[in-house]
Amino acid sequence: MRVSSNMFFNANAISSQRAQNLMLKAQQQISSSSKLQSAADNPSDMLQVLRTNQNLAEIDQYRAASKQAQTRLEISEVSLSSMSSMVTRARELAVQLGNDSLSTGARQAIGKEAASLLQSMVAAANIKDPNGESAFAGYLSNVSPAGQDGSGNWVYQSDDNVRRVRISDTRNLPAASPASAIFFDAATPLTDDASGNVINSNGQPLPDSIFSTLKSLVYLSNKPAGTSVSPDIQGVIQRISHFSDRILTARADVGAMLGEVEAAQNAFDDSDLYLKTYKSGLQDIDLAEAITRFTQQQTVLQATQQSFTRIQGLSLFNYLQ
Numbered sequence: 001m002r003v004s005s006n007m008f009f010n011a012n013a014i015s016s017q018r019a020q021n022l023m024l025k026a027q028q029q030i031s032s033s034s035k036l037q038s039a040a041d042n043p044s045d046m047l048q049v050l051r052t053n054q055n056l057a058e059i060d061q062y063r064a065a066s067k068q069a070q071t072r073l074e075i076s077e078v079s080l081s082s083m084s085s086m087v088t089r090a091r092e093l094a095v096q097l098g099n100d101s102l103s104t105g106a107r108q109a110i111g112k113e114a115a116s117l118l119q120s121m122v123a124a125a126n127i128k129d130p131n132g133e134s135a136f137a138g139y140l141s142n143v144s145p146a147g148q149d150g151s152g153n154w155v156y157q158s159d160d161n162v163r164r165v166r167i168s169d170t171r172n173l174p175a176a177s178p179a180s181a182i183f184f185d186a187a188t189p190l191t192d193d194a195s196g197n198v199i200n201s202n203g204q205p206l207p208d209s210i211f212s213t214l215k216s217l218v219y220l221s222n223k224p225a226g227t228s229v230s231p232d233i234q235g236v237i238q239r240i241s242h243f244s245d246r247i248l249t250a251r252a253d254v255g256a257m258l259g260e261v262e263a264a265q266n267a268f269d270d271s272d273l274y275l276k277t278y279k280s281g282l283q284d285i286d287l288a289e290a291i292t293r294f295t296q297q298q299t300v301l302q303a304t305q306q307s308f309t310r311i312q313g314l315s316l317f318n319y320l321q
Helices: 005-032 043-097 104-125 210-221 230-283 287-312 316-320
Strands: 146-148 154-156 164-166 172-174
Touching (some): 043 210, 043 230, 172 230, 210 230
Antiparallel strands (some): 146 154, 164 172
């Protein structure tokens, strides 16, 4: 077979280009620590890597949502814990006020502390999360759930919807209950104004609440010595106990939800580790093998270039010499 100069040059160019491409590919794999530089390297593995990246992105979204829910629940738990202590103290004050032998000054002291507890309870019920949303509000979260109407009566100002946070494909977690389900009780309205003016201007009963109950306690404490408050104070004590149970139940619910969030976050961590390990097996290179391959291709390229240089210098005249 006759080998022309053009055939020789073309064969050498193809061989050199192939060696350069293989060396460059090895170099890229070493620098990126990935053996998949494009889908052409391994279409099946590349598809699995893309799907794994999508799953990891979903886990990150759910993890962020769970942290948001955790923050709101933790704020709610701290607030409910504080309110539980406050209603316990309010009950103690109500029991003390039931002693009709107390002096006017003693009653007024109870009234001042009860008024302070009322304001603290309102602040705790209207607490906001880092996003500025009321922790105990419904969908209408930009308002304080506990407020007063034009007549000074305590009313619920949000809605009864329960805000939820999606922490998985199948779970929408309640992020605390609205205040209407904890601090207000529409089922047991007060029907008289003997304990703190809790009926409206038309004489219709207003929904009971822990706030109107404390307002009743303040009202009764302002009655002068010698005025019996025992009959009314028993109703106040019963209502305080009722809302104390509500708050304790809400704390238990929040604790259960926090436990669920923690379990979900642990599951996220496990899934994240598994998927990253699986992805690593698909795309990560054996660094030692890649360096060896790069060195081999570099040697092949150098040998090809040197051979071409030597052969290019040969001619019939060189042979005759």
